[in-house]
Amino acid sequence: MSVPAPEYAYPVDLRQITDIPLVLVPDEAARRRLAGRFGITAIPAMQATIQLVREGERVTATGRLVADVIQACRVSAEDFPVHIDEPVHMRFVPPIGAITPDEELELTADDLDEIEYEGTAFDLGEALAQTLALAIDPFAEGPNADAFRAEHGLDGEALTGPFAALAALKKQD
Structure with missing residues (x-):
C-alpha cells in the first residue's frame, strides 16, 4: 500500500539550508487540497515565514x-472567515530508533515538537499543514450562531456530555 502524496509538499535538503528565512506560500491548488483534507470550505490565503537552524x-x-x-459554523453550518496566526517551533530529527513495547518512555515538552525524517531531507510543507490543522477549531461558531439557536428554538437547551463544562467556561470569558 502506498502513502498518498501530501497536499502541500516543500522538501528541504539539509545540505541546502542557509541563514535566509524561507517564505512559503502554497498555491491555490495546494490550498484547495488542504481545505478538503481538513474538512473546511476554503483556505484563501496561507503564508509561513520560517527560519531554519541546522545543528548536525x-x-x-x-x-x-x-x-x-x-469554515462552517458548528451550529448553523453557515460559512464564516477565520484568521489564524500561529507561532511555529518544531525540530526535525533523524530516527531515534526502535522502542520496545515494555520500555518506559518519558517525554518532555521539548520532545513533543520533534518530527523524524529519514535521509537528507524533510518535508517542511507537510509539517506546516499539520500546524494549520491543529490551529483550526473544529467546534468554531460563526457570528450568527446565537441568532440561529434563537430562531430554531435551540437557545434554551442545556448542553450535556463532556463538552458542557467547556462550554460553560467559554461563556465566562
Whole structure:
C-alpha cells in the first residue's frame, strides 16, 4: 500500500539550508487540497515565514504561520472567515530508533515538537499543514450562531456530555 502524496509538499535538503528565512506560500491548488483534507470550505490565503537552524542532523524551524480560512459554523453550518496566526517551533530529527513495547518512555515538552525524517531531507510543507490543522477549531461558531439557536428554538437547551463544562467556561470569558 502506498502513502498518498501530501497536499502541500516543500522538501528541504539539509545540505541546502542557509541563514535566509524561507517564505512559503502554497498555491491555490495546494490550498484547495488542504481545505478538503481538513474538512473546511476554503483556505484563501496561507503564508509561513520560517527560519531554519541546522545543528548536525537536527534542524530547528521557528517562525509564524498566518492563514485565512473559511469554515462552517458548528451550529448553523453557515460559512464564516477565520484568521489564524500561529507561532511555529518544531525540530526535525533523524530516527531515534526502535522502542520496545515494555520500555518506559518519558517525554518532555521539548520532545513533543520533534518530527523524524529519514535521509537528507524533510518535508517542511507537510509539517506546516499539520500546524494549520491543529490551529483550526473544529467546534468554531460563526457570528450568527446565537441568532440561529434563537430562531430554531435551540437557545434554551442545556448542553450535556463532556463538552458542557467547556462550554460553560467559554461563556465566562
